[in-house]
Amino acid sequence: MTEPERTASLDVADKASLTPLIEQALDLARSMGATAAEASVRTSRGLSVRCRQGAPETLEHVRDRGLAITVYRGQRKGSASTSDPSSAAIREAVEAACEMARHTSEDPAAGLPDPTMLAQTPPELDLHHPWSIGAEDAIGMAQRCEAAAAGVDYRVSNCEGAGVVAREGVQAYGNTAGFLDGFATSQHAISCAMLAQDADGMQRDQWFSVARDPDELESVDSVGRRAAERALARLGARRVATGTYPVLFDPSTARSLIGHLVAAVSGRAWYRRASFLLDRLGEPVFAPNMYLTEEPHRRKALGSAPFDAEGVATSSRRLVADGRLEGLVLDSYAARRLGYQTTANAGGVHNLTLAPGEHDFDELVAGMDRGLVVTQLMGQGVNGVTGDYSRGASGFWVEQGRIVHAVEEVTIAGNLATMFRHITAVGADMDSRGTIRTGSVLVDAMTVAGD
Amino acid sequence: MSDDSRDQHRQSASESLLSPAGIGDGELEKVFDRLMVPGVEASDLYFQRRRHEAWFMEDGIIREASSNGDRGVGVRAISGAQTGFAYSDELAVPALLEAASAASAIARAGSSGRHPIPGRRHGHYLYDAADPLASMGADDKVALLQEADTAARGADARVQQVSASLVGVHDTVLIADSDGRLTADYRPLVRLSVQVVAVEGDRRETGMAGGGGRLDYHYFAAAGLAREYAGEAVRRALVNLEAEAAPAGTMPVVLGPGWPGVLLHEAVGHGLEGDFHRKGTSAFAGRRGERVASSLCSVVDDGTLARRRGSLNIDDEGEATACNTLIEEGILTGIMQDRLNAGLMGEQTTGNARRESYAHLPMPRMTNTYMLPGRDEPADIIGSVDHGIYAANFGGGQVDITSGQFVFSASEAYVIEQGRITRPVKGATLIGHGPDVLNRVSMVGHDLALDEGIGTCGKQGQSVPVGVGQPTVKLDALTVGGTQQA
Numbered sequence: 001m002t003e004p005e006r007t008a009s010l011d012v013a014d015k016a017s018l019t020p021l022i023e024q025a026l027d028l029a030r031s032m033g034a035t036a037a038e039a040s041v042r043t044s045r046g047l048s049v050r051c052r053q054g055a056p057e058t059l060e061h062v063r064d065r066g067l068a069i070t071v072y073r074g075q076r077k078g079s080a081s082t083s084d085p086s087s088a089a090i091r092e093a094v095e096a097a098c099e100m101a102r103h104t105s106e107d108p109a110a111g112l113p114d115p116t117m118l119a120q121t122p123p124e125l126d127l128h129h130p131w132s133i134g135a136e137d138a139i140g141m142a143q144r145c146e147a148a149a150a151g152v153d154y155r156v157s158n159c160e161g162a163g164v165v166a167r168e169g170v171q172a173y174g175n176t177a178g179f180l181d182g183f184a185t186s187q188h189a190i191s192c193a194m195l196a197q198d199a200d201g202m203q204r205d206q207w208f209s210v211a212r213d214p215d216e217l218e219s220v221d222s223v224g225r226r227a228a229e230r231a232l233a234r235l236g237a238r239r240v241a242t243g244t245y246p247v248l249f250d251p252s253t254a255r256s257l258i259g260h261l262v263a264a265v266s267g268r269a270w271y272r273r274a275s276f277l278l279d280r281l282g283e284p285v286f287a288p289n290m291y292l293t294e295e296p297h298r299r300k301a302l303g304s305a306p307f308d309a310e311g312v313a314t315s316s317r318r319l320v321a322d323g324r325l326e327g328l329v330l331d332s333y334a335a336r337r338l339g340y341q342t343t344a345n346a347g348g349v350h351n352l353t354l355a356p357g358e359h360d361f362d363e364l365v366a367g368m369d370r371g372l373v374v375t376q377l378m379g380q381g382v383n384g385v386t387g388d389y390s391r392g393a394s395g396f397w398v399e400q401g402r403i404v405h406a407v408e409e410v411t412i413a414g415n416l417a418t419m420f421r422h423i424t425a426v427g428a429d430m431d432s433r434g435t436i437r438t439g440s441v442l443v444d445a446m447t448v449a450g451d
Numbered sequence: 452m453s454d455d456s457r458d459q460h461r462q463s464a465s466e467s468l469l470s471p472a473g474i475g476d477g478e479l480e481k482v483f484d485r486l487m488v489p490g491v492e493a494s495d496l497y498f499q500r501r502r503h504e505a506w507f508m509e510d511g512i513i514r515e516a517s518s519n520g521d522r523g524v525g526v527r528a529i530s531g532a533q534t535g536f537a538y539s540d541e542l543a544v545p546a547l548l549e550a551a552s553a554a555s556a557i558a559r560a561g562s563s564g565r566h567p568i569p570g571r572r573h574g575h576y577l578y579d580a581a582d583p584l585a586s587m588g589a590d591d592k593v594a595l596l597q598e599a600d601t602a603a604r605g606a607d608a609r610v611q612q613v614s615a616s617l618v619g620v621h622d623t624v625l626i627a628d629s630d631g632r633l634t635a636d637y638r639p640l641v642r643l644s645v646q647v648v649a650v651e652g653d654r655r656e657t658g659m660a661g662g663g664g665r666l667d668y669h670y671f672a673a674a675g676l677a678r679e680y681a682g683e684a685v686r687r688a689l690v691n692l693e694a695e696a697a698p699a700g701t702m703p704v705v706l707g708p709g710w711p712g713v714l715l716h717e718a719v720g721h722g723l724e725g726d727f728h729r730k731g732t733s734a735f736a737g738r739r740g741e742r743v744a745s746s747l748c749s750v751v752d753d754g755t756l757a758r759r760r761g762s763l764n765i766d767d768e769g770e771a772t773a774c775n776t777l778i779e780e781g782i783l784t785g786i787m788q789d790r791l792n793a794g795l796m797g798e799q800t801t802g803n804a805r806r807e808s809y810a811h812l813p814m815p816r817m818t819n820t821y822m823l824p825g826r827d828e829p830a831d832i833i834g835s836v837d838h839g840i841y842a843a844n845f846g847g848g849q850v851d852i853t854s855g856q857f858v859f860s861a862s863e864a865y866v867i868e869q870g871r872i873t874r875p876v877k878g879a880t881l882i883g884h885g886p887d888v889l890n891r892v893s894m895v896g897h898d899l900a901l902d903e904g905i906g907t908c909g910k911q912g913q914s915v916p917v918g919v920g921q922p923t924v925k926l927d928a929l930t931v932g933g934t935q936q937a
Contacts, residue, residue: 055532057534058557058812063537064540064810078516078517079517080519083522084540092520093520096518099518101516103593104512104514104515104516110514135556201855204851234854237854242701242936243936244936272509274648378849378850378857378858379858379880380847380860381860381932386654386877390878390932409856411879413699413934415934447934449930450930
């Protein structure tokens, strides 16, 4: 490409330009008889390119907007949203929300968050680092990424795509209790998915880097090389014999285990009494010496937020200390249902971090003697009510503390409550590419089904 | 679709989407002028309006209700294997022109020549155009949920929690392409689902059931389906309360009719999507004409079934959907194509181009994928198994199209011992290798059933509604991911 393109760093509206939209929606709600209301607005734009076999494959300009409104008529609640922030569309959305609130039931737990919990002085968390990269440069980066991957080995046979994404946005929230604030964020990524082939067949794997600040992204060469190396390592994958073995989850799959914990201690699962960890607050749910903390104010981190999706101030806390469950994951509705205070988790968790152990990945492999390393999980075989766990897995087989071959087409099964109690090590190999941050996790025994 | 109704759809969609924005034929021409720069061979504009509502009942009260409106236009320019894309939620000429400039920039990377544009077939008339959200008053929608709630609570004293949701969507789409074609479709979609938690002693289990399609809400009311789904959700939860640990290892597996057809969606369906064939990333690439299944297996993808969740009058490139044979008596005969991939492979599109919305690029996707019925009695199929598993219901599945390995997770399963279903076992993931697994099909029942209409398929971050189906099927060997070792 020879001509300059639109850049990703278009002047995304700052939060000041969003606040009139929220004020308009809240005023309309009041004038239509709402006793309380809350509204949020978000806007984002960006650039996404993907290259394959040396040529650009897709060039996408991303641009999203949306306004969501919730109105209360006493204890009745109604919601609406629109992608169109024009005055007419906002009016329509507020009318629709009010209409919905005529048909919902009285719910004693419905309402805005406790005003004393709202963020008074939200911290500045350094979350907005626009990347003014043009389409031509982004395509060049993706091409270099793929080239680095293809150059690793002759068996790297094909590319699914190498991509570069630059994105920024701003979100704001306001309610009739007087809260109105917003913040800007950015998120950029480099990704690469490669295929490797030998006489036994084809394997695919990928690698990515994601960061708020483009300067903190891994180099395109490194992303490409790692994608290729991971695909190569999968060649020759085979099944293993059915049995009970230690299972080492690499950081990207260990993240999903923490995700299952979050679901099991979330407010809705508790008030519906649909969690395998029900009523276990204060009790040991993990092995001793395990600590899980939430760090919403970590600067530049992917899961950071000065306040949650209903304006409640976020703060650091412990969910698990020395293996004991110390906290739940609540928004203000669930908190009222359960008789607790909100934990500022409307919209999700903020940088949940499993405290790393001393040993790196290789040391954990060396220490497990014989067992399965899991690097990919497949399917949804997790029952949050019973904790029963059964998922497809691929990874590597370990004998005498060394990886001896790749594994595919096996399942791993157990019960999450037992698995959590039987985590015997957490790696020092912390993966921060998400709102859950963890190293590898070693579970001392699970059923592996294969041949 | 008759010519008259096609014209009517086109005209009314134009009036509702384009006219208010001042977009007429002249303006569309300007946009295509901007798009069709040297090097761009084809382009299209996908105008969409989506109305969506959701009603949610929990603990005996209507707890939440939401109404959502979304509209916009996706602008795509194709140059060889390259695609430029931009979209706008503003339906206005300046925004369209801006998006057209952005999308057409892809061509400056150089063109690889014009590819043939496959012929076009007329669309169908598979469902009513009317907005299902308006088919029923709010009080009647609430009554449907209350009926489900009451039925579930009354079904068994062990039921402790009930939640139910009712969702309606109405899409208006208008597709204009650089060949001057303008096609439109109105797409209704409704779904009712019920989830319960049952408790006995210290055991607690969940059960889910639901259904829907390209219908309006009267479908549920007329057939008493709220009650039926509630009863089915309770039954599933109670079965699971009794379930023992599932076995671990490789054994014969009998899959029940209907939703267990998710096997086909994962094991072969995704691997037969044209983009993966053009790029050579599917384990099935280059295998057309070869045996990939036992001769008992014939599998189709059929977008033309009336009122089905996965059906479409036209696909998202304006092409009529079709019933495409993928596997005929065990031989791989067809793959699913959109315009881009078909053109690059010198083939015809099969009417399988789908996109989540105007803000997403189309790609080859499944519609309703099912296996044709065989001749076996379902009872004989179960009777033929000495020791194995009967899986009656499933959650979702997933596939790695490159290695071919796939999973799908049973949510209701039983042990078969000496030809008889004996006791329920806990849900377990089944895992296999797509290009092999259908070779192990040794019996196919005559009891073809399609699912109830709740399936959603995800691919590259895009979700679209789909259907699956199959008769009772016996697989001689499949790996069952339980915890109980022999």
